[in-house]
Amino acid sequence: MEQSRITKKYDLFPRTLGQVLNRFGVEALDLTMTQGRWMHDAWGWPVDGYAAPPGFDVRAWLRTERRNATTLDKDWVGLTNALSGLFCGSLNFLDGTNIASPALAYKDRQGSSLLDVLRHGRLAREAVCTENLTPWGKLLPCSTKAGLAAALNGYRLFDADYHSIQTLVSITCASKDSACTQQLTQRVVAVFNPLRQSNKPEWSFTSLMDRPLNRPACALAASSTLHVTIPDLPAGAFQLHPADHAAVMINNKQVATYVYLRHHSLDPASATQSLRCVRLVFDHPPTTDFSVSRYLTDAGQERGILAVDLTNHRQVGDRTAQYTDVLPWFVRAYLHTVAYTCYPQGHATPADGLVEGVWFQHGIDRQRPTVMEVQVTVPASHLCTLRVEYELANLQYAEFRPDAERGFEVGSGLVTLFLNGTRPARLPTAIDPKASDVVRIHADAVQVQLPVPDFSMPYNVITFTCTVLAFYFGTMFSLTLSRAVSYRIDETTKKPVVVKIDELVWHKDE
Amino acid sequence: MVTVTVPFAYRIGSDAQCLLAGAQPLKVAAPALQSDLIAEFERILPDAHVPLVRYPDWTLRIELNVHAEDNAVENVPILCHAEGKERRVVFGKNAILISGSASLEHATRLAHATVYLAQLAADAQESVPFSREYEILASLFIEDPATVRSLGYQSTWSVGPSALDKYVRPFVDALFPTRANGSSSVHLASQVRYFVQPGEGVLTETDRNATELRLPRDRLPHLVGSDWPVAPSAAAPHRSVVHLVTFVPATPMEVIVPLGEERKLAETWITHLRDAFGVRRVRGSVQVDTTALHFPDSGTATGISSTERAVFHLSSAVTHTVETIQTLQALVRLVDQQTNLPVSPTIAREVQSALRGVTSRPTTAWSDMHERARAARAQAEAAFFDPDMVGLMYFPDEHKYAVYMPLFVPVLVTVLSVVVRELRVWQKERKACIEPVQRAA
Numbered sequence: 001m002e003q004s005r006i007t008k009k010y011d012l013f014p015r016t017l018g019q020v021l022n023r024f025g026v027e028a029l030d031l032t033m034t035q036g037r038w039m040h041d042a043w044g045w046p047v048d049g050y051a052a053p054p055g056f057d058v059r060a061w062l063r064t065e066r067r068n069a070t071t072l073d074k075d076w077v078g079l080t081n082a083l084s085g086l087f088c089g090s091l092n093f094l095d096g097t098n099i100a101s102p103a104l105a106y107k108d109r110q111g112s113s114l115l116d117v118l119r120h121g122r123l124a125r126e127a128v129c130t131e132n133l134t135p136w137g138k139l140l141p142c143s144t145k146a147g148l149a150a151a152l153n154g155y156r157l158f159d160a161d162y163h164s165i166q167t168l169v170s171i172t173c174a175s176k177d178s179a180c181t182q183q184l185t186q187r188v189v190a191v192f193n194p195l196r197q198s199n200k201p202e203w204s205f206t207s208l209m210d211r212p213l214n215r216p217a218c219a220l221a222a223s224s225t226l227h228v229t230i231p232d233l234p235a236g237a238f239q240l241h242p243a244d245h246a247a248v249m250i251n252n253k254q255v256a257t258y259v260y261l262r263h264h265s266l267d268p269a270s271a272t273q274s275l276r277c278v279r280l281v282f283d284h285p286p287t288t289d290f291s292v293s294r295y296l297t298d299a300g301q302e303r304g305i306l307a308v309d310l311t312n313h314r315q316v317g318d319r320t321a322q323y324t325d326v327l328p329w330f331v332r333a334y335l336h337t338v339a340y341t342c343y344p345q346g347h348a349t350p351a352d353g354l355v356e357g358v359w360f361q362h363g364i365d366r367q368r369p370t371v372m373e374v375q376v377t378v379p380a381s382h383l384c385t386l387r388v389e390y391e392l393a394n395l396q397y398a399e400f401r402p403d404a405e406r407g408f409e410v411g412s413g414l415v416t417l418f419l420n421g422t423r424p425a426r427l428p429t430a431i432d433p434k435a436s437d438v439v440r441i442h443a444d445a446v447q448v449q450l451p452v453p454d455f456s457m458p459y460n461v462i463t464f465t466c467t468v469l470a471f472y473f474g475t476m477f478s479l480t481l482s483r484a485v486s487y488r489i490d491e492t493t494k495k496p497v498v499v500k501i502d503e504l505v506w507h508k509d510e
Numbered sequence: 511m512v513t514v515t516v517p518f519a520y521r522i523g524s525d526a527q528c529l530l531a532g533a534q535p536l537k538v539a540a541p542a543l544q545s546d547l548i549a550e551f552e553r554i555l556p557d558a559h560v561p562l563v564r565y566p567d568w569t570l571r572i573e574l575n576v577h578a579e580d581n582a583v584e585n586v587p588i589l590c591h592a593e594g595k596e597r598r599v600v601f602g603k604n605a606i607l608i609s610g611s612a613s614l615e616h617a618t619r620l621a622h623a624t625v626y627l628a629q630l631a632a633d634a635q636e637s638v639p640f641s642r643e644y645e646i647l648a649s650l651f652i653e654d655p656a657t658v659r660s661l662g663y664q665s666t667w668s669v670g671p672s673a674l675d676k677y678v679r680p681f682v683d684a685l686f687p688t689r690a691n692g693s694s695s696v697h698l699a700s701q702v703r704y705f706v707q708p709g710e711g712v713l714t715e716t717d718r719n720a721t722e723l724r725l726p727r728d729r730l731p732h733l734v735g736s737d738w739p740v741a742p743s744a745a746a747p748h749r750s751v752v753h754l755v756t757f758v759p760a761t762p763m764e765v766i767v768p769l770g771e772e773r774k775l776a777e778t779w780i781t782h783l784r785d786a787f788g789v790r791r792v793r794g795s796v797q798v799d800t801t802a803l804h805f806p807d808s809g810t811a812t813g814i815s816s817t818e819r820a821v822f823h824l825s826s827a828v829t830h831t832v833e834t835i836q837t838l839q840a841l842v843r844l845v846d847q848q849t850n851l852p853v854s855p856t857i858a859r860e861v862q863s864a865l866r867g868v869t870s871r872p873t874t875a876w877s878d879m880h881e882r883a884r885a886a887r888a889q890a891e892a893a894f895f896d897p898d899m900v901g902l903m904y905f906p907d908e909h910k911y912a913v914y915m916p917l918f919v920p921v922l923v924t925v926l927s928v929v930v931r932e933l934r935v936w937q938k939e940r941k942a943c944i945e946p947v948q949r950a951a
Contacts, residue, residue: 004693007679009671011702015647016744019699023745082744138739142655145705219655220704462916470920481928 012220013184014139016086021169021182024079025067027116028109028182029169030059031083033128033136036162036191037444040288043191045439050189052164053412053442055124056089059106061116061171076119087167088131094121098328100371103359105324105416108438109170122326124409124445128165130154136165140186140218147218148226148260152188153211162191217260224260289313290321290378292415294443298389301451306333307387308413308443311345312378319378320356320420323386325413327370329363330393331448337389338374342382353377353384365393397453404452413443512568513559514831516631516824516879517872518624519575520606523588528605533590535579538613543589544576546617547624554621554799555628563633565832570632572624587820589620598802599623601817622801627821630790634825637788640833641750642888645697646682646783648674649753651706651738654760669772670700670756677776678783680812684819685787686884687877695884697749701739708759709735723761733757752786754779780813790825792818823880830883831868837890838864844894857893864889 010018021029032052060079062072077095084091099121106118133154137144144150157163166187173180194203206212217224230247231238245256293309306327312319327333335358342353356375363370378384401408417439454460487496522536522543536543551574552558560570576589588605599619600607608619638644648670675698682696689695709732712725725733734740734755742751756775784791792815796803806815814822838861845851867886872879 004695004697005679005688007671007674007698007700009667009700011667015699015701015739016741019743020745023743078745085744142704216656462913466916466920469917473921474924477924478928481932 012141013182014141017139017167017169017184020079020082020086024075024082025063026060026079026169027063027171027180028059028061029167030057030109031087031168032057032164032166033087033089033126033132034162034164035128035158036160036164038162038191038442040291040441045288046189049440050164050166050187051440051442052166052189053122053124053414054445055122055409055411056091056126056128057120057122058083058091058094059109059118059120061109061118063116072117080121087135089126090123091121093123096368097366098122098326098369100326100361100369102324102326102371102373104322104373104375105414120326122411124411128163129158133157133165136167136186139167139184141220142218146215147221148213148224150215151205151209151211151213153209156192156208156210157188157190160190160192162189164189213260226258226260228256228258230254230256287313290319290417290439290441292413292441292443294413294446296446296448301392301449303389303391304448305387305389306331306410306446307385308415309383309385310376310378310415311383312380314380316380318380320418321376321378322416322418323372323374323376323413324416325372327363327372327390327410328408329365329367329369330395330408330450331370331390331410332363332393333370333372333388333390335360335362335372335388337387338372339387340374340376340384341387342379342384345381345383353379353382392448392450395450397455400450400452400455404455405449407447407449410446410448412445415441415443417441512835513571514562514568514828515571515573515872516628516828517573517575518627519577520587520589520620521577522579523590523605528588528590533592533607536589536591536608536616538616540576540578542613543617543620544574546614547576547620548574550614550617550621551624554625560625560628560632562828562832564829568832570628570828572628574624589616591616598804600804602806604816619801622798623803626796626798626803627824630792630821631824631828634829635788635790638750638752638786640830640884640887640891641748642884643695643697643746643749644686645699645743645746645749645751646674646678647740647751647753648698648700648756648779649740650700650702650756650758652702652704652758653707655704657760667700667702669775673772673776673779674698674700676772677813678779681780681783681814684812684814685789685822687881689881703739706738706757707735708733708757709738721761723759752783754782777813784814787822788826789814789818789822792821820876823876827876827880827883830880830887834864834868834883834887834890837887837894841890841894851899854896854898857896857899860889860893864893 008018008022020026033056034052034054037054038046038051058080060076062075062079064072067075073096076099077092080091080094083089099119101118102120106120133152134144137149137152140147140149142149144152164187166185166189168185168187169182170185171180171182192203192208194208195201197207228240228245230240240256245258248255248257290313291309291311293311295307295309296304297307298304306325308323308325310321310323338358340353340355341350343350354377356377358375359371359373361368361371372388374386376384376386419437419439486499488499489495490497522538522540528535551572555572558572560572562568562570587601590605590607592600592607592609598609599622600609601623606620606623608616610616610619650667650670679698682698683694686695711732712729713723740751740753740755742749792805793807794805796805805817841861845853864886867882867889870882873882
């Protein structure tokens with residue numbers, strides 16, 4: 001797909017990533033490396049678009065012009081291998097058996113008007129570590145030698161309750177058929193708990209990161225700013241140092257802004273170095289008015305039920321939700337068993353819920369996963385459950401992972417909420433004030449236990465067969481070939497003397 | 511002694527090439543000139559063989575042809591005639607002017623020129639290792655962006671990419687012509703990276719505080735550090751990269767070429783690229799026997815004259831042909847030696863098309879020959895280094911012992927001991943058999 005005659009220039013955009021996108025015809029790419037689950041009940045809503053599912057998640061929008069399905073498959077393999085080389089992760093395991101092209105989800109992310117196809121793959125089991133953070137940092141213009149990224153300490157970052165390293169490439173076209181620009185956004189989302197370091201509800205930048213902010217800001221950055229959301233407490237309950245800061249209102253919340261200076265040497269006691277906040281009381285996080293819980297029920301290793309609970313806590317106002325799930329091929333879900341029941345909160349009598357549409361792609365063994373997308377309405381103050389029954393397949397003994405008893409992760413489901421103008425209550429600060437009309441909630445990842453064969457069987461077979469052969473065969477063989485011999489006791493020497501057969505015969509005749 | 515046949519085809523031209531040079535087309539018949547030329551060539555170079563310099567077992571065999579003026583054969587040097595008493599041959603843009611009066615003198619001049627070109631073709635220059643595709647990456651590495659800003663340079667680099675487009679792209683197109691589907695086998699890219707430090711051992715302690723830097727020559731190889739962003743593209747790891755690096759250190763260094771001068775930058779690059787790809791310098795005048803050969807100075811926009819281009823294509827084509835045959839021979843030896851090596855049909859197809867590429871009748875256009883030889887060599891190397899062939903190599907004997915021995919050794923031991931016992935008994939009975947007969951009697 002690349003045009004080899006055009007000189008490609010890369011200055012701020014990293015060449016390593018740009019060449020990969022160019023070669024495989026990728027218009028937009030979302031790559032997130034996350035560990036942990038965003039706890040909505042404890043932390044409220046995440047900032048718009050900052051939540052990511054646990055593990056590695058890759059979403060690529062590939063151009064389809066001049067490429068048929070086979071070429072797209074080959075290019076997808078090349079893309080995942082190139083990305084796994086770039087980010088040091090095992091993305092090359094995302095082959096045809098675990099990627100999906102959902103029809104309904106992520107429609108708002110497809111920015112350009114060109115035809116392209118979405119391929120989405122997820123590795124729920126991957127762990128994120130410094131090996132992934134370092135190449136991500138190398139993509140930045142100033143890498144991790146200057147700027148805010150210099151403060152990222154791997155020890156503290158990977159110790160956080162939730163951390164996500166995100167690389168997002170999006171495309172904007174000024175108008176149809178005009179030149180399009182690709183933008184690269186690199187993000188680290190982390191949730192730190194200062195109570196784990198000290199028992200006081202106060203934090204400072206140095207105590208969180210264990211590293212002072214003493215490098216200058218990146219000289220190539222147009223702006224480097226630090227935003228601190230001012231907590232919703234009365235003025236005496238907290239102190240924010242340094243006190244002289246600009247305050248802006250973003251999304252109805254007050255935010256303190258600090259400008260990170262380029263030449264810190266001009267100002268040795270730079271204000272940002274001593275950034276800290278002292279709090280005397282706890283404040284409660286804003287609650288979310290929609291919650292999702294995903295779990296498995298029914299016992300046994302042969303079949304089960306995957307259930308998703310959608311709760312609308314609002315008193316008034318229905319919500320439209322789209323549930324997208326990608327189940328691996330060995331979890332065979334049956335479309336006719338999809339059931340959607342709604343219970344008014346606090347009551348036990350069910351009522352039938354409203355299902356607006358179902359899009360189902362059945363999985364083919366060892367070829368493609370099951371993709372299920374259901375669009376439902378959750379009425380106000382109702383708890384609605386979406387259930388689907390599944391059956392587990394028997395895997396061949398070589399298809400199990402090294403720790404077979406652990407089971408397999410069935411990646412998290414995705415609930416897309418359409419706000420239709422009604423924003424959820426008290427969404428926290430969004431740095432980018434342009435908010436979108438959808439909220440994505442990533443449900444919990446579940447684990448299925450597949451029936452595990454006895455891996456010692458080959459050894460058992462060899463041992464058993466060899467033992468049987470050695471004892472039984474040897475014994476029987478020697479028995480069949482041994483001779484019966486007659487003997488008589490000699491009168492004089494009292495010892496047995498072997499009698500020859502012809503002697504016996506001679507005696508008889510005599 | 512293996513030979514590579516190379517066609518040298520000349521055409522007596524009457525088109526604009528001769529008129530522009532101020533000369534006239536040769537007034538002699540093509541077949542006559544051809545037989546004269548072949549005779550002269552054999553006189554100078556007996557049995558018309560030129561040994562290759564890098565491959566002593568190989569020789570170059572020259573096939574000479576002279577075509578008539580209405581024979582539309584492409585890309586051959588055109589023969590024109592210039593009046594004058596000087597005995598010389600002048601190479602121009604696709605035209606060769608021969609001066610001399612008698613027809614035999616034309617043949618002698620041309621034979622001398624052919625011998626010289628053939629010897630140039632037999633002696634190929636060292637160049638970057640062969641690859642199916644190349645990438646030329648012009649990088650600007652800045653040690654400290656703060657100093658660059660203060661010197662007035664912008665953070666984006668526009669000179670590099672435009673120099674690549676205007677000067678390097680035509681040069682590369684002359685060396686590796688564009689393929690039929692419009693793609694080129696050389697990709698051009700440029701990048702700017704910041705906070706790139708010189709490698710370990712380049713700067714000593716005294717240098718760090720100095721206001722200006724002087725680097726002795728022996729420390730220069732260490733300039734490229736281990737963490738420099740010069741890795742090949744993750745998307746195309748088979749592509750060989752030729753790096754043109756411009757490094758701006760934090761301590762101001764005397765800059766030899768001002769960064770803002772596009773043309774000077776491009777000239778430096780083209781000089782390095784000529785060395786990198788093995789373009790031999792063919793300029794000025796050379797005396798061969800009684801003939802003076804004049805080659806043009808390359809003042810063209812592409813940085814390479816047409817003679818240099820022709821010689822490059824010819825010598826490259828010869829080298830690639832030799833290497834292809836050697837690779838295929840090595841493949842045949844390998845397959846003969848290792849009998850359990852699986853050779854898939856794709857490898858067979860690649861070997862066949864590589865063979866066809868080098869053994870087919872060579873065309874007269876040297877750039878075509880070069881392209882075909884490159885493609886054949888790429889196919890031969892792809893067949894030889896195919897990863898599938900290495901697959902079954904490792905099938906250790908220990909596995910076979912571990913599976914079959916526990917099954918068969920107990921059985922064999924039992925059977926063997928019984929056989930031995932039966933043999934002894936049989937022998938004893940044979941001896942004992944004599945007695946009962948005696949007793950019966």
